[in-house]
Amino acid sequence: MSATRPPASPPLQPVPGQPLLACASVLDPAAAQALFDVLLAETPWTEGHYIAAGRRFALPRLQCWFADAGVEYRYAQQLLNSHAWTPRLQALRSSVEACCGVSFNAVLANLYRDGDDHVSWHADDEDDLGPAPHIASLSLGATRSFHWRPKPGTPGDAGRLPLPPGLLLLMRAPFQQHWEHAIPTSPSVSGARLNLTFRQVIPTARV
Ligand SMILES: O=C(O)CCC(=O)C(=O)O
């Protein structure tokens, strides 16, 4: 890149207190709002489920999975129904890849309908993502808080980061290996938040 030409995407900045996280504001407020509105309306949101103590519960958020043909992914032991990339999501994937320097073949869209919707402590460390996944997350809509904490045996401190609309957060490997993250409930938030988590699924042999 020429020294005089500005970079096409803003460089990721380290997140204080967590060297495996980096973020950049990639959309101005008007563009983030417009993208939120259109993705909210055009995404075929579905209610996922998980099993606990032999009972089936609805996930506390809606989801939609878009992936390259043939890419399958299990989330909370459920095989997600895959949709083809829309032109809009394809374009977003290219921008996110350029900003992060990482390739992605799938995106999990999450819709937090209000402050009660959340994602509990977890790590995206399924075999499908390989041993060292980089995951990029674009936030739109209501600002929620991203929390992280070390897995048992990992030194380091828990922390949190607000996720305003238009913020791109990159979780670099080995974040999923050693840390957990969550979006806790936020009773003071009444608006919806939408999140796109770009992933690279590595097909594994299944028996
Ligand atoms: O909504 C977010 O920012 C995080 C979502 C998440 O952790 C996931 O989909 O695995």
Ligand SMILES: [Fe+2]
């Ligand atoms: Fe996650």
